[in-house]
Amino acid sequence: MAVNNGDFVRVNFTGKVKETDEVFDTTYDEIAQEAGIFDENKTYKAIPIVVGGNHLLPAIEEAIIGLEEGETKHVEVDSDNAFGPRDPKLIQLVPMKEFKRQGMTPVPGMRIQSEGATGRILTVNGGRVKVDFNHELAGKDLIYDVEVGEIIDDESDKIKSMIELHYSNPNVDVEKTEIDIVDGVANIKLDEMAKFDQQSYMDITFARFRIAKDIWDNIDGITKVNFVDEFEKREESDDEEEDE
Numbered sequence: 001m002a003v004n005n006g007d008f009v010r011v012n013f014t015g016k017v018k019e020t021d022e023v024f025d026t027t028y029d030e031i032a033q034e035a036g037i038f039d040e041n042k043t044y045k046a047i048p049i050v051v052g053g054n055h056l057l058p059a060i061e062e063a064i065i066g067l068e069e070g071e072t073k074h075v076e077v078d079s080d081n082a083f084g085p086r087d088p089k090l091i092q093l094v095p096m097k098e099f100k101r102q103g104m105t106p107v108p109g110m111r112i113q114s115e116g117a118t119g120r121i122l123t124v125n126g127g128r129v130k131v132d133f134n135h136e137l138a139g140k141d142l143i144y145d146v147e148v149g150e151i152i153d154d155e156s157d158k159i160k161s162m163i164e165l166h167y168s169n170p171n172v173d174v175e176k177t178e179i180d181i182v183d184g185v186a187n188i189k190l191d192e193m194a195k196f197d198q199q200s201y202m203d204i205t206f207a208r209f210r211i212a213k214d215i216w217d218n219i220d221g222i223t224k225v226n227f228v229d230e231f232e233k234r235e236e237s238d239d240e241e242e243d244e
Contacts, residue, residue, distance in 0.1 A: 006218055008152040013027055096124075158219055
């Protein structure tokens with residue numbers, strides 16, 4: 001069975017800058033380690049997407065249409081269809097006093113957040129700091145090696161895949177999610193850890209709309225998504241009692 005637009009699939013990929021062959025992202029831990037970009041807080045495995053759902057660059061999603069499970073494709077994406085051209089207006093001079101006000105010592109290469117945008121400090125000269133707010137891959141042509149790992153058919157598995165995509169948390173087992181679809185309504189009851197772990201609960205609260213939108217936009221017949229919260233008193237384990 002070949003991949004079609006709107007399909008739920010799992011893909012592996014490695015992305016490189018075309019000019020330098022530098023790896024900037026991958027789903028393979030071995031490649032991440034070899035490239036010096038390994039992140040111990042990241043899980044390296046095939047990621048779930050909806051083809052045409054803008055979960056990856058549109059050029060990549062379009063390129064895998066027609067592939068079958070296990071097939072790979074080499075995709076070249078020019079800068080205009082990747083992260084766009086570099087915009088000189090996004091390179092700004094920021095007074096040093098703004099950093100001192102926040103107790104920061106700026107150095108070249110440091111990344112900062114400002115009004116929701118991420119910038120990288122280029123230079124520090126006296127009382128002025130030059131910051132580049134362009135995406136780090138702006139203006140660069142990219143190449144991707146993409147593999148279709150699995151085409152997901154089951155509706156409950158499709159829903160779980162969107163939870164996995166938008167709510168990646170090592171403390172929560174997505175497979176323990178309970179899915180009940182009745183008369184166009186998908187009722188989702190998450191693994192208990194998503195409720196009792198405070199950070200997990202905050203994360204899923206913010207992710208709910210994105211999960212719901214991908215479900216009702218891409219699964220025929222589902223028009224409503226409910227997240228079911230049930231709280232029961234938990235019995236303390238012997239270990240928890242000893243900690244007290």
